[in-house]
Amino acid sequence: MLSHSSCMLIAVAALLVTCHALCKCPGIPGLPDIPELPGREGLKGQPRLPGLIGLCRNLMGPPGRDGLPWVQGLPYSLDTKLHDVLVNLKHRLSRLEGVLALDGKIREVGGKILASNGKEVDFASALQSCEEAGGTLATPTNEEENKAVLGIVKQYNRYAYLGIIEGETSGQFNYINGTPLNYTKWHQHEPNGKGTEKCVEMYTDGSWNDKKCNLYRLTICEF
Template sequence: MLSYSSYMLTAVAALLVTCNALTKYPGIPGLPSIPGLSGRDDLQGQTHLSGLPKSLNTEVHKVLNLKHRLSRLKGVLVLKGKIREVREKIFASNGEKVDFASALASCEDARGTLATPMNEEENKAILGIVKEYNQYAYLGIKIGEDAGQFKYLNGIPVNYTKWYQNEPNGKRTEKCVEMYNDGSWNDKKCNLRRLTICEF
């Protein structure tokens, strides 16, 4: 069962994706393209959009108002260290410490997956959440059954790493990967309790 925090993070992530789409694509699907809406948060002082029926005008205002409110909510969450955004990815944590399987299930229930840094910028974003909670976190990386190579959860071999000195050293007995509070990685057993950080 998902906690209230998980539901809120899911809702925020879904709404942020919608907001990003509205900003990038000024035409709203199903409606004619509306000049002048690109990048605007609201339409203060404008009572009607020319060329739209009044009913659609109201709906457009509702969507733009929602976008504005979500933008403010995202700002609050970013300031509190609960989410980080890097290009198209959003990283978020509910603060729970669980084993790897439970962390993955929690993220999947929220329509995401475990945080998986693909480059230095994403690693730093995840590190920001790790530091906020001062807890090590599992990453979406596991050792493969074949040849002991570390892979992303989709089975593709890892192409970006940030291993701590002399890591990985678990010799296939430590099949999961955790992030330390300095951003470096360590291979670890999957049954320990670590911070859950999801990506959307």
């Protein structure tokens, strides 16, 4: 399964390949010296290098660093080649996300993308795997997001840990970053652990229950 972060890495790699093919980045090891595209007139009649050269400039670092020159590029809005490359990448990523969504591998809700690897592990392991992938544990902040997480829970028919933990005060639960909850979906008579159940799981009906953190639950990440 490709995570959202993996998709972004593919996009960056494709963009850099394009830069290598279309521009010359003098002095940078590993980048080929390919003839430059025709220049354009800049201030005082000086030639202005294409905007993709400006993209390579970002790889070169700030002016004066290691003796490399600062190369002036065209603004993104005026560089049609760079614009076309980014539009194409956006289109391809959109299609890839569509395929993954159709296959049930990911779900989109609001500005989030939810995904599961189908593995059942303890809370700490689930959180670690999500963070290593560039995200965090799924954390519903409204009814729409809760329903999206529930969709994955139902798909696997397994309870899942949420990115919510109990704070220092018994019965007071917060997001992982310590922020108080702005939305809850507690099952009837929950939470009732009274300080002994620090984590939160989602039932297959979408309601929440406080639970111990060392049990095996489905991993669902958000990006």
